[in-house]
Amino acid sequence: MKLDETEEMRDFRMTARTWLDTHVPEERPPAEGAASREFATAWLGALHEGGWAGLAWPEDYGGKGLSPETLLIWYEEYVRARAPSTLDCTFVALNHAGPTLIACGSDAQKAFHLPRILDGRAIWCQGFSEPGSGSDLASLKTTGRVEGDHLVVNGQKIWSSFADIAQYQELLIRTEPGSKRHKGLSWVICDMSLPGITVRPIKNMAGVSHFAEVFYDDVRIPLTEVVGGLHNGWATAMTTLGFERRTAAMALQLELSVKIEELIEMAGAAPRSAVSETLCDLRAEAAAIRAMTYRTVLREPETPFDGSLVRLAFAELAQRIHRAAADILGPEALTDGPWTHDYLESYSETIAGGTAEIQRNIIGERILGLPREARA
CATH class of the missing domain: 1.20.140.10 (Butyryl-CoA Dehydrogenase, subunit A, domain 3)
Incomplete structure (x- = not known):
């Protein structure tokens, strides 16, 4: 299967190729830590300044609203130019959190977070998997007790990539007491600087600490940070995973x-x-x-x-x-x-x-x- 390119698409390809050939960094990105974040956010900043960030996002939210065909052309040129891997610390924000907020978030959530994701000011991580609840995600046990206008979160997440350098986390927790499996979950924006959060990096077999385990001890998250509705987190999470498994x-x-x-x-x-x-x-x-x-x-x-x-x-x-x-x-x-x-x-x-x-x-x-x- 191949693209049947129009003249407009060919012009886009040459424009993308020219820009990438003159802007792709020559050095290999640092493997981990603050240096990797600085490299990734600087590269995303350059993409944003050049008009190449959020290409698939709707124009109403700062993106370019490119067609799938044109997006494919961009990524073909991106990998041809040996540009930095898209699987860096900006990946979750651009490909998970941002699209999920566009699809399910409130106007206030979109207005605050989407610009910060696009220009690299905000790094996100994912808080889905737990010890014993990875592949069987619906069995997760981390809880969020509703207390006034807050959720009080207790539990543990694991394999949270870049949690040690992230400002926010897409966090899936059980908020309805007595609920089981897919019911009673909520998808929540978690500020990683909140009191009660402990992050412990995990070194992988390649010798770098991309992963981390995250502990929550009476972490108070405002209910305004729930995305897609309280106790409706499974539907929101499936939206997130749909982006991950299809185009991310x-x-x-x-x-x-x-x-x-x-x-x-x-x-x-x-x-x-x-x-x-x-x-x-x-x-x-x-x-x-x-x-x-x-x-x-x-x-x-x-x-x-x-x-x-x-x-x-x-x-x-x-x-x-x-x-x-x-x-x-x-x-x-x-x-x-x-x-x-x-x-x-x-x-x-x-x-x-x-x-x-x-x-x-x-x-x-x-x-x-x-x-x-x-x-x-």
Whole structure:
């Protein structure tokens, strides 16, 4: 599948290419901490100043309201230019929180938060998963007791990316006493500077602290920070996850084709048939992911679960690509280089955003119509 580009779209492509070629930073982003936040927000600030931030957001909220076809062109040029990964500390704000607020937030919430997200003033993290409530998100136990005009929050979240440097968190909690599963939850904007919040970074196998666990001890959050209605958090959360699984990772999916070409160049002209066959297979799979991305983004009418197909295929292919890189590098893969870092990071791909097993269940039950998996 390929885009049938109009003259206007071709002009947009060349404009985007020219801007990216003259503005993409040459240095690799810092891996973690305050330095990574400064780099990411500076890059987002440059995008915003150049008119390239919030391209898919409606114009009424500061975005450009680009069509899906034009957005694909932007991301094709973005990855071609080797621009900084979109999976940095601005990811949740731009791809989760912002779109969720646009769809479900109050006028006051939109007016305050959306401009700060677009120009990089506000970093967000996600507070969904808990120990024992990751894939089975509906079993979460962190509570928010209604007390006057506040929620008093107690509990724990885990795997909250960039929580140590974020100002806000999209927080999913149980607010209706005695409720179970999907009922009685609320999606809340949590100011990470509130008293009672403790953040403990978690170092991953790549040696960096992207993740954190967050503890809440009688944290008082105003009821005005509830998004989408009190006790209606599951519907709001599904809106958030819909963005995550459908379009949020578009650049990452398209980037796989670029990574394959880098691997082919790195492998060189040595006559290693096994490596050559692997690279040919991976190139074909990356092209298939690209076609699936096009289909998911451009398909009309939208289908709610196609994102799981792309998410699963992308996650497993990303791991295979980085394993191939380790094989090609040989002993050099044991050094602290970018491919080694990305290889170790790739192990999280089949866990983050819903595990591979969860994605297969969604595909089997919601797309193929197979019987539901037995619940314990």
